[in-house]
Amino acid sequence: MAQHHIVSWKLYLGILLVLCVLTVATVGVAGHDFGALNTPIALAIAVAKATLVVLFFMHVKYSPRLTTLVLSAGFVFLLLLIVFTGSDYISRNWPITPAG
């Protein structure tokens, strides 16, 4: 249980600094053109920041696996919404071969 594990305040400070660095990186990376990788890189940095907040500030690293499961379920089903909906938009104009 998170209850029995007290995270050191120094770790919190360290995480804070890393998050600040990553925030600056977010802006810095946005100024460069990585072509098709632009969005994935921006999202990857955001995911990294979110992961640090989740694991350390929210104590998920020290929480039961059920907590990770619940959180993951939220993201997985959101992903489902976006991916399946997106599949419609991406493929709406794909050619449909006529019966030959």
Added chain:
Amino acid sequence: MSEAHGGPLAHHFHDLDQQREAASLGMWIFIAQEILFFGGLFGVYTIYRNLYYEAFAAGSHHLSWKLGCYNTLVLIGSSFTMAMAVYSAAVGRKRAIVGYILATILLGAVFLGVKYVEYHEKIAPCFGDGPHTGCLVPGARFDAGALQLDGARAREAQIYFSLYFAMTGLHALHMIIGVPILLWVAKNAAAGLYTPAWHTPVELVGLYWHFVDIVWIFLFPLLYLIGHH
């Protein structure tokens, strides 16, 4: 643990461990549903950003990335102070809990203040008579010229700003709701209600606040940094 009146153990739980486990799981489930709640907006964003990239980039350029970056750092700072509040509760430092919660509220207020400034410059031009230059509220008075867009792109940019207001507005609303809850927890902390053995309310409100921070961590690049190269 004592079941006497005023003790933290509720009558339907066997012990504090069970109560803590239940409260924590309940809060996490609430957060999971919040992911889906905000997620619907992120879904709408994903679809329209892919359909209308140029208009989205034009809209995004119009936002102040510096204010956005500043606000991001402020909110991350408030997450740090919130985590320190929980830490203080875990080690039994009553006054530190209150101090860190107040710091969290203060940083949140700074964030909301910046938000107000950003909103004001986009909304204020929409009132009154006249050309409404710089009005960025979608609708009849939207000033596409400010973005150097017209025709279809202008319409698409309105969708960008609709999402901007909807997403940041919903986020800000969650912060506003969080403030009185934080105050209530601070009040309880000052009254000595939280001990190293039981400080679950501080943890739970912390989870809420961190979640709100995470939403912003995604909003910042997605709204402020589109096509900045």
Added chain:
Amino acid sequence: MNSGEQDARKTMSSQAPLTLPKRHYLNADYGVRSWLLTTDHKRIAVLYLVSVTAMFFLGGAYAVIIRLNLLEPTGSLVTAETYNKLFTAHGVLMVFFFMIPAIPAVLGNFLLPLMLGARDLAFPRINLLSWYVYVVGAAFTMYAVVAGGLDTGWTFYTPYSTAFSNTNVIAAGVGIFITGFSSILTGLNFIVTIHTMRAPGLTWFRLPLFVWAHYATSLIQILGTPVVAITILLVAMERAFHFGFFDPARGGDPILFQHLFWFYSHPAVYIMILPAMGVISELVTCFSRKKVFGYGFIAISSLAIAGLSFMVWAHHMFVTGLSVYAAMIFSALSFLVAIPSAIKVFNWVATLYRGSISWQTPMLYAFGFIGLFTIGGLTGLFLATLGLDVHVTDTYFIVAHFHYIMVGGTIMGYLGGLHYWWPKITGRLYPEWWARVSAVVVFIGFNLTFFPQFILGYLGMPRRYHVYPPEFQVLNVMSSAGASILGVGYLIPMVYLAWSMRYGKVAPSNPFQSTGLEWRTTSPPPTENFAETPIIDEEVYDYASPPKEARSV
């Protein structure tokens, strides 16, 4: 007095009439405040029972007017505009205010702590809050319905709902938005309770299938409802501020609304059916005196249904201009989601096989469910088939399909469960003969109402139209006649159930000799449910062993 002593009294002198336990949750406290401020899950269940029943009959009243209008092809009873408001009100009230909450908030709330050996749900005050949220949401929605009505259909399709309808879209939307939180809070409460408050020895695979069903339902409530909540907000924002997410004139896509709407609303139909399936599992096993066949399969199939239900929503959108490739994927997944449901039906039937079947009222409803749900479910496969769906979409075939599942399925499950646990909830037995009669009346009335609609739909009669070609009149008249019989079938229980609360025979703690923890306490239970926390050391549905007396552990 615990139920052990009560049953001992019964054995000792079978001539002495049973009396209600001296102290139970209904007489624990008196007065309006003790009800409106209760945190006892059993009282909250009763509050919900009253509310959902009221909404059911209100929604049913709209159905009566619809069926009256459809007696004649010219539909001269009401105007087209009014008709739109009628079917919208019927749909909104029934879906959001009856079908989704009924079994979970009434039976689930009452039984879950009892079945788990717990004193209450994990969050009793949130439980009460969920009822108040429901009532506020209902008030908002009824205001919208009464002050001019809503004519968009319960599906709120854009851009009609956002840009063209002149009715109370925002008010109704707000009402439904609010009510959604009632659903979320209930689901949250159930999941936490099931995870953290099971009695000692009650492992996951010793849980009654009713609990598994409600666990799966709660998953859907938590993951799906927020999406429709934000979607309703977007509709309201679009309507109020002209945002343009779903309006083609402003660059939006109406189909995106449908994606978001059905992402919730398809899983929502599983919120409506899964609890009923949980009830049927309980009824079938008890009234065949046999452990349910394939317990593990039924338990896991509930989770599978919950998961898969989120992957099939676009089968409501096959004719919208959806990508053909996406449509094919959704069609295939829709076939897949039928499998766990079919597994349940096979297992129930296998339970009946060589069981010792008794024909009490709950079992009559269970049989009705199995037959009618199967028909409704199989017609769902027709609809998952792309080619056929194009032909029957937006016709009465669809209407018949979902009413077979929701009414022939869920409502029969609800009534079966209500009768089965009535003695536990009220301490009184319902009059068996009247109950059996009304179950049969419901079954006959239901089929007469909705089977003709399959034919009508196949022949091409569109849904949501207040007029129809004259050649369809005979079938429509049959359907309306059936509806009046069905209505009678629903009214009779209202009368005898109410009657039984005062004049019904006092019930023993275990009138049907069932296994399960809820039967090991008095009827009605005391506020704290059990004198001592039960300890479980036997498997679930152990009908092979002699019935357990209530224990004072």
